[in-house]
Amino acid sequence: MARFTIRVNRNELSTESPPDRPLLDVLREDFGLTGTKYGCGEGQCRACTVLIDDQPTASCLTTISSVDGMSVTTIEGLASGDQLTALQQAFIDMEGAQCGYCTAGMIVEATALLKRNPKPSRTEIVDAMNPHLCRCCGYRNILASVELAARRSEAGDA
Amino acid sequence: MPERFREDLCEPDRKELAEGPAYRFEMDRREWISSIGAGLLVTAAGKVVFSPGGASAQVRSSHRLHLGEDGSITVLTGKVEVGQGSRTEILQAAAEELRVPPGAVQVVLADTAETPNDGSTAGSRTTPSTIPVVRRASASARELLVRTAAETWNLDASELRVEAGAVVRAGNRFSYADLARTKRLEATVDDNVPKGVPLREVRNWTVLGQALPKVGAREIVTGAHRYPSDITRPNMLYGAVLRPPSYGAQLESVDLTPGRELGAMAVRDGEFVGCAARTSFEARKALKVISETARWRRAAHPSSEGLGAYLKRHAQSSAGGRRGARRRESGDVDGALAAAQTLEASYEMPYVQHAPLEPRAAVAEWDGDRLTVWTGTQRPFGVREQLAEAFRLSADKARVVVPDTGGGFGGKHTGEVAIEAARLAKAAGKPVSLRWTRAEEFAWAYFRPAAAFEARAGLRGEKIVAWDFTAYNPGTAAIETPYAVPNVRTRYFPCDSPLREGSYRGIGATGNNFAREIFMDELAGVVGLDPLEFRLANLDDERLSAVLRAAADRFAWSTSRALGRNRGSGIAAGFEKGSYIAICAQVRVEEGSIEVERLVSAFDCGAILNPGNLRAQIEGCVIQGLGAALSEEIRFAGGKLLNGSFARYPLPRFRGTPPIETVVLNRPDVQSAGAGETPIIAVAPALANAVFAATGRRVRSLPLGARQA
Ligand code: FES
Ligand code: FES
Numbered sequence: 038m039a040r041f042t043i044r045v046n047r048n049e050l051s052t053e054s055p056p057d058r059p060l061l062d063v064l065r066e067d068f069g070l071t072g073t074k075y076g077c078g079e080g081q082c083r084a085c086t087v088l089i090d091d092q093p094t095a096s097c098l099t100t101i102s103s104v105d106g107m108s109v110t111t112i113e114g115l116a117s118g119d120q121l122t123a124l125q126q127a128f129i130d131m132e133g134a135q136c137g138y139c140t141a142g143m144i145v146e147a148t149a150l151l152k153r154n155p156k157p158s159r160t161e162i163v164d165a166m167n168p169h170l171c172r173c174c175g176y177r178n179i180l181a182s183v184e185l186a187a188r189r190s191e192a193g194d195a
Numbered sequence: 196m197p198e199r200f201r202e203d204l205c206e207p208d209r210k211e212l213a214e215g216p217a218y219r220f221e222m223d224r225r226e227w228i229s230s231i232g233a234g235l236l237v238t239a240a241g242k243v244v245f246s247p248g249g250a251s252a253q254v255r256s257s258h259r260l261h262l263g264e265d266g267s268i269t270v271l272t273g274k275v276e277v278g279q280g281s282r283t284e285i286l287q288a289a290a291e292e293l294r295v296p297p298g299a300v301q302v303v304l305a306d307t308a309e310t311p312n313d314g315s316t317a318g319s320r321t322t323p324s325t326i327p328v329v330r331r332a333s334a335s336a337r338e339l340l341v342r343t344a345a346e347t348w349n350l351d352a353s354e355l356r357v358e359a360g361a362v363v364r365a366g367n368r369f370s371y372a373d374l375a376r377t378k379r380l381e382a383t384v385d386d387n388v389p390k391g392v393p394l395r396e397v398r399n400w401t402v403l404g405q406a407l408p409k410v411g412a413r414e415i416v417t418g419a420h421r422y423p424s425d426i427t428r429p430n431m432l433y434g435a436v437l438r439p440p441s442y443g444a445q446l447e448s449v450d451l452t453p454g455r456e457l458g459a460m461a462v463r464d465g466e467f468v469g470c471a472a473r474t475s476f477e478a479r480k481a482l483k484v485i486s487e488t489a490r491w492r493r494a495a496h497p498s499s500e501g502l503g504a505y506l507k508r509h510a511q512s513s514a515g516g517r518r519g520a521r522r523r524e525s526g527d528v529d530g531a532l533a534a535a536q537t538l539e540a541s542y543e544m545p546y547v548q549h550a551p552l553e554p555r556a557a558v559a560e561w562d563g564d565r566l567t568v569w570t571g572t573q574r575p576f577g578v579r580e581q582l583a584e585a586f587r588l589s590a591d592k593a594r595v596v597v598p599d600t601g602g603g604f605g606g607k608h609t610g611e612v613a614i615e616a617a618r619l620a621k622a623a624g625k626p627v628s629l630r631w632t633r634a635e636e637f638a639w640a641y642f643r644p645a646a647a648f649e650a651r652a653g654l655r656g657e658k659i660v661a662w663d664f665t666a667y668n669p670g671t672a673a674i675e676t677p678y679a680v681p682n683v684r685t686r687y688f689p690c691d692s693p694l695r696e697g698s699y700r701g702i703g704a705t706g707n708n709f710a711r712e713i714f715m716d717e718l719a720g721v722v723g724l725d726p727l728e729f730r731l732a733n734l735d736d737e738r739l740s741a742v743l744r745a746a747a748d749r750f751a752w753s754t755s756r757a758l759g760r761n762r763g764s765g766i767a768a769g770f771e772k773g774s775y776i777a778i779c780a781q782v783r784v785e786e787g788s789i790e791v792e793r794l795v796s797a798f799d800c801g802a803i804l805n806p807g808n809l810r811a812q813i814e815g816c817v818i819q820g821l822g823a824a825l826s827e828e829i830r831f832a833g834g835k836l837l838n839g840s841f842a843r844y845p846l847p848r849f850r851g852t853p854p855i856e857t858v859v860l861n862r863p864d865v866q867s868a869g870a871g872e873t874p875i876i877a878v879a880p881a882l883a884n885a886v887f888a889a890t891g892r893r894v895r896s897l898p899l900g901a902r903q904a
Contacts, residue, residue: 058476066433066474071425072418076552077633085551112418125416130409131332132811136278137415138601144416150685152455163849170841172602173278174818176852178811193225 041105045070046114056102061085061100064111072141074111082170086142087111093149112141115148123193124148124186133182135173143169147183156187235526258352259311259332266360266372266780268300270329273313274321275305275573276411277551277603279871280808281321283410287805288326288841291402292333292394295371297885302410305575305597309376315574315608317698319772319869322804327394333858334392344369364528378890397802397863406807415675422601423571424556428626430560433459433475434619435482436629437468438639441834442694443494450488454481461485462622468767471619471627496834497693503647503896507665510688520689521671527684527789531661533576535653538721542650543708543896544669544879546642546694546829547822548839550846552689553601554636559616560571560626567886568612571600578610585614586621605698605872606640637802637839642829643699644668644692648710653682657722664711668692670703673771673876678733694831700816701872704771705823705879707856713895716887726766726884727752736770739861741778743768745797750779755886761785762792763888767880773868774800778817780853784889789900791853791882798857798874801865812870813857820878822847823899 042051045068052067064070064087072148076082076095084109088110115122124144127133134140142165150157150165157165162183171179261269270289276282284304290297303310313325337357344362345352346368356363361370397404415422439446449468451461459481469483472478497505512520557570566588572578572595579595582588595613616629624772631639642683646669653661662680668690673687699705719729728746734740747753755764761784768777780794798813826845830837838844879897886903887893894903 054474055476058474060472062476065425067253069427070418071421071427074422074553075424075630076554077841078847079633079840079842082552082633101320111417117418121413121416129412132409133282134278134409134412134415134551135811135815136602137412137420138278138422141414141418167849169845170552170848172550172604172819172823172846174815174847174852175811176818176847176849177814177855179531180849 039102041101043101043104043106044093044108046110052101054101057100060087060099060101060104060109061096064096066111070111074138074141076139076170077124082139082142083146083168084139084142084170086145088149090146091149091152093146110145112145116143120184121189122148122185124151127182127186127189128179131182131185132178133175135171135175139169139171139173141173145181146167147186151187151190153192157183159184171176209309216607227426229484231270236854241355253874255676255875257330260336260373262336262371264372266299268295268327268360269303270300270333271303272325272329272533273305273307273310273575274325275316275575275603276599276600277316277571277573277607279321279603279812280503280805281407282326283407283598283808284322284326284804285329286410286497287403287405288334289406290688291452292361293337293371294332294357297402297407298672299360304599306594307575307579307596308594312576315577316603317573317608319607319774320874322800322867322869323773331392334394334841338392340369340371340374343374351499352427379620403804404802407805408807414544421598422556423555423558423569424553424597424601424628426569426628428558428560431626431628432471432476432619432623434469434471434616434627434629435475435478436615437482437486437489438635439503440491440495442496442831443834444491445494447490447492448487450724451485453488454485457481457484460619460623461817462619464618467615467618469615469619469670471623471625475630479900480749493834495780496831498832499545499828499830499837500832502545502645502693503667505646505693506645506647506690509666509691511690512688520687520876522684522686523675524684526661528661528682528684531682532651532653532663535655535660537651537653538714538718540714540895542648542708542713542718543710544646545827545897546635546645546696547699547827548604548642548829548844549602549604549640550636550841550844551600551602551604551606554631555607555612555640556628556630557613557616558626559613560618560629561617561624563847564588566617567596568594568613568617569596569598570610570616572597572610572613573603573607574610577608578613581610581615582617586617586870591645604700605643609641611639619726621825633841634839636825637844638836639696641695643702643705643823644670644696645694646706648706650710650714652718654712654718654722657724657729659718659733659780666703666707666710669706670881672702672707673704677736677739677770678730679735681731681772700819701771701875704769704873704876705820708767708771708876709879709883709897712877713893714770714882716765716767716880716892717817723855725753726757730766730768738775739768739777741860742775742797743801745860746777746779746795749797749858751793752779755779755781758889761889763885763890765881765884765886765888767877767884769873769876771873771876773866774798774870774873776874776877778877778879780878780885782882782885782889782904784886787880787903788853789886789903791821791825793854793856794881795856795858796874796877797860798870799862799875801867801868803859803861804867806859809859809870810857813859813874814855816871816874816876817855817857818852820875821852821882824877824897828897828898828901
């Protein structure tokens with residue numbers, strides 16, 4: 038057991054934990070941030086995606102010790118207060134969620150994508166999102182959601 | 196005149212839930228006596244009876260609709276939301292008949308202590324059964340409010356109007372909240388309320404028929420929604436359960452001490468072994484050291500090689516009641532076959548997994564002898580029954596709550612995880628959260644049945660004059676041909692299944708329609724007719740013909756058939772659970788892999804309740820069907836799965852999802868049917884037929900990707 042401190046959604050949080058425990062478990066069980074989901078625990082579904090220093094990362098494969106002192110953003114940390122991000126709003130508007138269990142991972146991934154590439158082509162979106170599994174197979178609406186968010190952000194920036 | 200919804204076409208499939216509870220725990224004598232002492236009705240068979248007027252009279256689950264004095268409107272149904280959109284459409288139904296904006300209505304789903312028992316959320320029954328019930332209840336409530344206002348004002352009800360949650364008469368206005376205060380309206384509206392109040396006609400709908408965004412979407416996109424695996428309770432522990440190393444293995448001995456030495460709670464009860472700890476990491480660690488001490492007696496188990504032949508060898512021919520073999524015959528099949536040009540073929544399909552993205556999960560909490568379980572299941576009342584049976588509780592002592600859940604697809608009808616969590620919580624004396632691992636979900640949930648088929652038909656010119664169809668094990672949904680054939684024999688044999696099997700999207704219809712629609716293509720080839728024309732020539736079902744034509748038109752079928760080497764198009768159609776699907780697909784077959792280049796579906800499920808949700812359901816269902824058609828196949832040997840992980844069991848992903856067009860035929864004159872299942876039944880045969888058009892090779896078993904190579 039050791040003490041680990043990470044910055045989660047702009048808050049310093051610390052926990053007493055074995056060093057090899059998955060970040061996913063720490064977020065959900067120690068910090069009560071259940072928005073990040075378990076789908077497989079082996080890097081194959083990306084439902085557990087969080088941003089670690091802005092990099093989308095599978096939290097199920099990330100040990101708590103490897104992120105000690107780093108900054109983590111989860112789905113709960115994207116909106117500012119009641120103000121949804123363009124992506125969150127687009128997922129509502131385009132029916133981007135069916136059961137919604139994959140949605141947190143999708144939105145976190147797409148947040149990073151749009152940050153590094155505000156106007157991605159459809160192929161670029163597919164390449165970035167492909168590791169994510171949506172078992173409801175809402176892929177087309179998810180793509181449409183990301184595209185809508187990109188368009189709106191562009192219109193907003195112009 | 197609106198067509199009557201055909202109940203007979205919605206019979207629950209024979210594959211549904213043929214098994215008892217997952218565990219039989221040792222009986223605790225004290226509990227048994229105290230439950231008798233309390234006067235609860237436990238039948239001789241050990242079952243608790245849940246009749247509303249009987250043992251569970253105290254269970255207050257007959258409320259359908261609640262109008263609060265504060266103006267709140269709450270609709271209650273026992274249905275669950277697993278992504279199919281039930282919550283949103285139920286809300287629309289209530290708002291429509293109550294004449295209130297959708298934002299004014301709350302929907303409470305699937306809580307056995309609070310909601311009516313609306314059966315399982317399966318068989319596409321929410322739309323044809325629950326939506327009308329909610330509409331009728333809401334219309335009755337509205338009528339009751341109008342009458343209340345009329346009495347108060349001493350007027351005739353016909354002089355009053357209802358708008359935006361109020362009864363109105365020239366300048367005077369009674370809100371529903373006012374009315375709820377003036378009369379005793381907080382109780383059930385099922386009793387003593389006007390019956391037979393007309394429902395709003397489809398052409399006058401203002402809330403139904405609209406693409407209302409998903410209710411609860413905001414909680415989903417912000418991560419605030421709590422799925423079953425996200426529920427937390429004070430002092431809650433996390434659990435883990437020991438699984439056999441192979442199917443059929445029996446536990447001979449196990450030592451719990453090493454797990455306890457790590458600080459975990461550990462319990463054995465018969466075949467059940469599990470532990471719970473402060474974190475799931477600790478629980479898994481403890482389970483691992485316990486599992487290393489376990490000794491098992493293995494059992495022989497067949498492999499997935501030669502599965503079709505295995506099923507035929509293990510067909511149950513005896514009449515086994517509702518779930519048994521069956522045979523239907525009309526006309527003179529043998530006579531017609533003898534006088535016709537004939538063709539025979541056989542088909543096979545493997546087991547596939549639902550793999551909902553949220554695995555089975557439950558949180559169980561005991562308060563004395565009262566048990567509450569939050570869990571993801573499509574059968575809340577069925578699971579309550581399983582819990583009551585496993586723990587020898589009366590109905591009113593067990594409560595099942597189903598938070599909106601991360602996917603079902605027919606795969607969450609059972610209550611194993613609820614029982615396991617409850618057993619752990621009982622041993623720990625604290626609430627326990629248990630979430631299956633993906634490996635557990637693959638191996639220990641149940642599968643869509645594997646199946647084999649034999650088809651024989653007789654042709655006269657372009658007409659099918661005889662049809663002889665035998666299905667081994669897929670389930671009975673859509674087993675009867677929708678084509679107009681005078682002489683038909685249909686046989687169904689359930690088989691001893693090597694794996695645990697159960698419902699799935701469309702279940703039996705996926706197999707029966709797969710075999711039939713490929714066979715139709717083969718027959719078209721014998722006759723020398725275009726597969727579309729051959730189908731139309733043998734159909735007198737106007738709605739099925741209409742979806743075929745609509746799909747073909749949008750696809751430009753007549754000019755898209757012959758596309759040169761390795762590229763071709765296929766068509767298939769089907770009817771099930773009150774709705775109609777036709778699909779045209781174009782594929783390219785290259786070096787053993789099949790690429791779907793484009794796909795058009797046409798669908799008719801009667802009057803459309805929510806076009807946005809409908810489209811999402813059709814597309815999701817079709818894309819899910821691409822996986823089962825092209826790549827999914829559970830393989831097993833020596834009692835173990837060989838591919839029970841997302842890495843080894845390829846599912847549809849972004850890449851490979853083809854351009855899809857969806858044509859929805861709105862039929863306001865016809866009662867709405869569900870849409871979450873039927874679209875899948877035409878996917879695999881359309882692709883198999885396209886592969887034939889592309890390569891000239893007829894593939895008669897699934898998955899096509901592995902079989903055509
Ligand atoms: S849970 Fe982390 S990738 Fe699936
Ligand atoms: S919406 Fe259900 S898994 Fe994506």
